[in-house]
Amino acid sequence: MQLRGWWAISCAVVLGAALALARLTRSTVTWPVVALLAAQPLPFLALTGKLLIGPVGAAVALAVAAADVVAARAVxxxxxxxxxxxxxxxxxxGVLLGLGSAFGADPAESWAATGVLALAGAAALAAVRSGSRFPEVVPGGVGVVLGAALAGSLATTGDAGPLLAAGxxxxxLTAGALVSRRPGLVALLVAAGAVLVLLPGARLADDARYAELALVALCGVVPATVAAVRLPRLRGQATAVALGxxxxxxxxxxxxxxxxxxVAGLLLALLAAAAFAVATLRTGRPEEWVCTWAGAAAGATAGAVTASAGAWGQVGLQLTVAGVAAGCYALVAGRWPVAVVAVADLVAASWIAVGGAGVGTPEAYTLPAAAGLLLIALPSLRAGARSWAAEGAAAGVALLPSAFVVVADPTALRLVLVVGAAAALAxxxxxxxRQAPFLLGTGALLGVVVGRLSPYAPLLPRWITLGAAGLLLLVVGATYERRRQQAREAVAWVAQMR
Known part of the structure; x- marks a missing residue:
């Protein structure tokens, strides 16, 4: 007889003797413990090496565990x-042996191990007491094990296995969101669903099958949306997943x-617009800022993705879509910081589009920036703020660069427009x-006049220059006190402007 047989006979004899002695001496703890320990290896002694580490071994280990649970209640x-x-x-x-077989290469053994784990999970769920303090623990653990086993078994079906498992x-996960009133069932479904999505997703990523992984990610919108609608406590997190x-x-x-x-950039820009639209609908709720940040991230990524192809016109279009959506949300929800970012986005979009088209005219860049600054200054204007805190920046950006260009590189059209705009501001x-428009307008006019006339000063005869300077000194000296008083009045008049 082999050693395995002698071992089995020995354990059986010890088990019988310990049970008999335990019945005779009920106050002694030693004999029940000996009987319990002697019974543990008995079922495994009938298995060979290959069966021991396969589905049969997993079934035997789980059966022994079930027997120990029953014994814990009886002894x-x-x-x-x-x-x-x-x-x-x-x-x-048993779980480790079952999962090892489920992830094996043999389909028959894999599905057999999954079946064993499923039966054991059903038994564990049936054994859970209804009054448990943590009713989600056992169903959640069963869900994790069953999800992993199913992922391993479906992987044996070929290349379509990961997609089937993820689906x-x-x-x-969708079913778990629909049956939200039963915590045990929700834990089971969510745990199994999460493992079935994550494990195949990791395999697809490891195999660089990004197209199929993109399909899985896109289908993830369904359970996330259902959870966002049906589960108020998880609405913020579910909204983030639905947009992500x-x-x-x-x-x-x-x-x-x-x-x-x-195309990828355009889809991301549309996603940004959708995120800002949802943020507008959910104003004042926790998920509003989730949508806002998601829209900002999608809009910025849209521009970066399209810029990698050098399609600057498309970049401008996509940033415009995101910026308009953000601006509408900011106006409806009253989110001033978002409005500032939206205006900056629209200005950047115009710069990118103009620069991509090869336009070198300075006003093509300064005027959109001035318009953006004026939009940002509208609340200050309505509140009656001082001109330098309101329209001053916009007026300066719109006028001063063009005034410098007129002096350095004059054209008739630009000279007329700059002089007209400066005069209108003054x-x-x-x-x-309003102090800012007056000073900027008069300063621009003075700069243009001096800049345009200064090249002709050396061409005048010297006696005319000296005579004009002397005459000017005589006039100033004769009317010094009156001019001084007028200068004080002019400074005071300008200073009292807002």
Whole structure:
């Protein structure tokens, strides 16, 4: 007889003797413990090496764990903890053996192991007491194990296995969001679904199958949207996933060259617009800022993705889409910082579009910036703020660069327009008592006049220059006190402007 047989006979004899002695001496703890320990290896002694590490071994280990659970309830209270510890150890062994077989190359053994784990999970769920303090723990653990086993078994079906597993996981996640009133069932479905999505997703990423991974990410919008609608406590997190899933899907599709850069950028810009639209609808709720940040990230990424292809016109268009959506949200929700960012985005979009078209006219860049600054200054204007804090920056950006260009590189059209604009600003500042427009307009006029006439000064005869200087000194000296008083009045008049 082999050693295995002698071992089995020895354990059986010890088990029988310990049980008999335990019935005769009920106050002794030693004999129940000996009987419990002697019974543990008996079922495994009938298995050979290959069966021991396959689905059969997993089934035997889980059966021993179940027997230990039953024994923990039947034996004396002092032996119960030992039985529960043994049950936990054999459960871990059975799960590890089952998962090892489920991820094996043999489809028959893989599905057999998954079936064993499913039966064991059903038994564990049936054994859970309804009054448990943590009703989600056991279903969640069963869900993790079953999800991993199903992922391994579906992987044996070929290249379509990861997609099938991920699709099943997404369906389970959706079902978990729909049955939200039953915590145990929700834990089971969500745990299994999450593992079924993550493990195949990791395999697709490791195999660089980004197109299929993009499809999985895009389908993730469904359970996230259902959760956002049905679960108020998780609405912020679910909204983030619902907006992040298409974002990741577009980037993965671009990485696999499924989408060209311009199309990927346009899709991201539309996603940004959708995010700002949702933020507008959910103003005042926690998920509003989730949508806002998601829209900002999608809009910025859209410009970066399209810029990599050098399509600057498309970059300007996409930034405009995101900026208009952000601006509308800011106006409706009253979010002033978002409005500032939206205006900056629109100005940048115009610069990129103009620069991409090869336009070198300075006003093509300064006028959009001035318009943006004026839009930002509208609340200050309505509140009656001082001109330098309101329209001063916009007026300076619009006028002064053009005035410098007129002096350095004059053209008739620009000279007429700059002089007309400067005069209009000076007159408007005078009539409205606004200091910034008045000083900027008069300063620009003076700079243009001096800059345009100074090249002709050396051409005049010297006696005319000296005579004019002497005459000017005589006039100033004769009317010094009156001119001084007028200068004080002029400075005071300008200083009292807003």
């Amino acid at each position: 004396r209270r002092s032996v119960g903890p030992l039985a529960r510890v043994l049950a936990g150890l054999w459960t871990a062994v 099943l996981g997404l369906a389970l 899933a298409p974002y990741v899907a577009v980037l993965l599709a671009r990485a696999d060259d499924v989408l060209p850069s311009t 007159v408007a500042g005078t009539l409205l008592h």
